[in-house]
Amino acid sequence: xxxxxxxxxxxxxxxxxxxxxxxxxxxxxxxxxxxxxxxxxxxxxxxxxxxxxxxxxxxxxxxxxxxxxxxxxxxxxxxxxxxxxxxxxxxxxxxxxxxxxxxxxxxxxxxxxxxxxxxxxxxxx
Numbered sequence: 001x002x003x004x005x006x007x008x009x010x011x012x013x014x015x016x017x018x019x020x021x022x023x024x025x026x027x028x029x030x031x032x033x034x035x036x037x038x039x040x041x042x043x044x045x046x047x048x049x050x051x052x053x054x055x056x057x058x059x060x061x062x063x064x065x066x067x068x069x070x071x072x073x074x075x076x077x078x079x080x081x082x083x084x085x086x087x088x089x090x091x092x093x094x095x096x097x098x099x100x101x102x103x104x105x106x107x108x109x110x111x112x113x114x115x116x117x118x119x120x121x122x123x124x125x
Contacts, residue, residue: 002023005117006019008122009120013087019079019119023076050069050078063082067083069081087123087125
């Protein structure tokens with residue numbers, strides 16, 4: 001499956017952005033789709049994920065209550081709605097997908113087989 005991430009940009013602190021992760025080649029059915037981010041000089045970290053079939057969602061503690069993740073079946077797309085953005089949310093955001101993830105692996109980047117190209121989010125103070 002090929003992933004295309006989009007929607008990044010420059011926003012002031014407190015603002016919102018909505019990232020999209022569109023799949024091509026296959027549908028997201030039976031996949032787990034996750035969002036990760038990597039800030040300069042830091043390791044890639046988990047942000048959020050959704051299990052396509054069950055709609056179960058998972059969030060990093062740092063974004064709980066501010067970010068939501070959702071899916072659009074018709075568009076075969078996963079969205080990451082980011083509200084209340086903070087300067088520390090500045091990073092390149094990547095979407096990833098995998099078909100065989102167990103729950104305990106949902107937040108582990110190297111467990112995902114497919115990755116999009118990343119979209120940059122910059123939050124100014």
